Amino acid sequence: YRPWEVRRVRTTCPHCATGCQMDLIVKDNRIVDVEGADGPSNHGLLCVKGRSGSFDFVHSPDRLRYPLIRNRETGQLERATWDEALDLVASRFMEIKKKYGTGSLAGFACSRSPNEDIYMVQKMVRTCFGNNNVDNCARVCHSASVSGLATTLGSGAMTNPIGDITHDVDCILLVGSNPEEAHPVVGMQIREAVQHGTKLIIVDPRKLGLSQYADIHLRIRPGTNIMFANGMMHVMIREGLVDQEFIRERTEGFEELKKIVSDYTPEKVAEVCGIDKDKLIEAARMYASAKKAPIIYCLGVTEHSSGTEGVMAMSNMAMLCGKLGKPGCGVNPLRGQNNVQGACDMGAMPDKYPGYQSVMDAAVRAKFEKAWGVPLNPDTGVFATDVFGAAIRKEIRGLYIYGEDPVVTDADTTHIIKALKSLDFFVLQELFLTETAQYADVILPGMSYAEKEGTFTNTERRVCRVRKAVDLTKDPSFDIRLDTDIIIDLMNRMGYPQKKMTSAQIMDEIASVTPSFAGISHQRLDETPDFLQWPCTGRDHPGTPIMHVGKFSRGLGWLYPTRYTPPAETPDRDYPFCLMTGRILYHYTTRAMTGRTPGLMEIEGSSFIEMNQKDADRMGIADGEKIRVSSRRGSITTSARVGTRVNEGETWMPFHFPDGNANWLTNAALDPKCRIPEYKVCAVRIEKI
Ligand code: SF4
DSSP states (O other), X not given: OOGGGOEEEEEEOSSXXXXXXXXXXXXXXXXXXXXXXXXXXXXXXXXXHHHHSSSGGGGOTTSOOSOEEEOTTTOOEEEOOHHHHHHHHHHHHHHHHXXXXXXXXXXXXXXXXXXXXXXXXXXXXXXXXXXXXXXXXXXXXXHHHXXXXXXXXXXXXXXXXXXXXXXXXXXXXXXXXOHHHHSHHHHHHHHHHHHTTOEEXXXXXXXXXXXXXXXXXXXXXXXXXXXXXXXXXXXXHHTTOSOHHHHHHHEEOHHHHHHHHTTOOHHHHHHHHTSOHHHHHHHHHHHHHOSSOOEEEOHHHHSSTTHHHHHHHHHHHHHXXXXXXXXXXXXXXXOSBTTHHHHHHTTXXXXXXXXXXXXXOHHHHHHHXXXXXXXXXXXXXXXXXXXXXXXXXXXXXXXXXXXXXXXHHSSOHHHHHHHHHHOSEEEEEESSOOTGGGGOSEEEEOOOGGGSOEXXXXXXSEXXXXXXXXXXXXXXXXXXXXXXXXXXXXXXXXXXXXXXXXXXXXXXXXXXXXXXXXXXXXXXXXXXXXXXXXXXXXXXXXXXXXXXXXXXXXXXXXXXXXXXXXXXXXXXXXXXXXXXEEOOTTOOTTOTXXXXXXXXXXXXXXXXXXXXXXXXXXHTOOTTOEEEEEOSSOEEEEEEEEESSSOTTEEEEESOOSTTOGGGTOEEEEOTTTOOEXXXXXXXXXXXX
């Protein structure tokens, strides 16, 4: 293209939560290219997903172009007008509510949509459905971070900015995280830091790209994070490496934690975790004695039936060493989807209004009742991972899903499909006919991030602008509407008078009811080069790059007594291998977007399972050979990828691909506190076919 023929539109990458800033290059109402921009978290860098996978899907021929209603007799989806579709949705939801009560409806918000859309979804559920049965996909990725860090520190979010924890730090403790593939621009910055002298401790069962740069790589057995962390703390306390002054002045619970971790001797921990005890001791000394040392973690910590305690164990280590509320330190969960942080911030949670204000707090509820003009339900709603069981039991009968694809992403696919088939009425608002769409009664076509204004909140709590680049309503083959207009129209049809609002006006309403967003507006974000990190409590507040400076959000930090419990399912004679799941560099979650980028599909187009060379040799399985993998919940065929990335007895699969999706196998054993499934450990059998 010639520069004078195009427009450049500055926006935020629609994939992971690094929040990279990019320029969409637009010619004749079509995005023709993408370039990295100098944003605060990416400084011009983009990974292959941002560079190649951010625009083909916008113009994909697969895009949904008009509303669809399933013909009950033929089972086929048929084109409908907006009035037909929205009238049907509103009337069926209200019929179900009248017949079966307010608890019979639920909604999921999309963690890849702007904050303003998510705010309106949770407002619709609370004002029209009359309950708090609203959730988002954080339930299956970082709900353990929200519940764990909120309990110990008072706020369930990353404590320090990306630039602060990847530049000029002495040591990085990276636990259960593969940033070079899942958050590649963060991974690039970690690698650069290590090449300039930062020490790197990796704690992960699998060999990673970053392993070659690590000073220590503890390849712990899957599901033993708490055992490892308690072992680290045992060494820190025994050797006097802890920060006594910080513990005394800023925390509570030290004596109980000290008593518990006294049992976690290096010898015992080494045996359970399958690591060298001297390496554990060396890691504890390296982390504790470093001045600036952040803990960075991801789903390898959270996606366990003990995920919340795993997260608390991370904050325990940081608090013991006084590494919170300071530059270059902190406890830093790398969030997954581009706006999953925002989805939690915006109150797409069964127990929290926007800004983590409790639905059970009468004063908070009264504030929202006054703002929204209706009485609100005081009871915690149903968590997303419990909605499926409730649907099978016929307790939930109507479900509205905005932009999520649980048939691909949720554990135990057989269970998810059974639940969706059990519903009386199921509505999906989406860009594509996804695997989940096969079960919907009504499908409402949505708009992509490139077609609307709004904000995404990245993993470091930075509220970044999303800007409209193209207008596909000019294409006569499209009969689509803004997602917020669809939700507002539905609210009115369900009897709640909601006036139409622009995205900027919705953000103003968010700011008026959410103290941590009180100083945020589109105009202010447009005028602030690095945007704003919440809490931002007023128009003159500069935002909060580092949290818990001087005082934790909850007052004293709680050194929570974490105890190791084994995973819910471990290998046995019938299912002798341990399966872990995760992401690869070239695809994003359901690959709804990256799967429509031909270049990415050419590089990685189908599923595989990593297994150890010795296991493969013993079973006579060659690299690339098709094999059957089975668990107690399902069976799939996939290809073997043989090598040394996983230890003997362990396997690893991505969950992106419909041909052999790992979630037919995964175990939906839930963490009792946050209801996250145990994606990272289940038992499988491998057979030649
Ligand atoms: Fe997009 Fe994440 Fe890649 Fe940045 S690192 S370009 S946000 S996918």
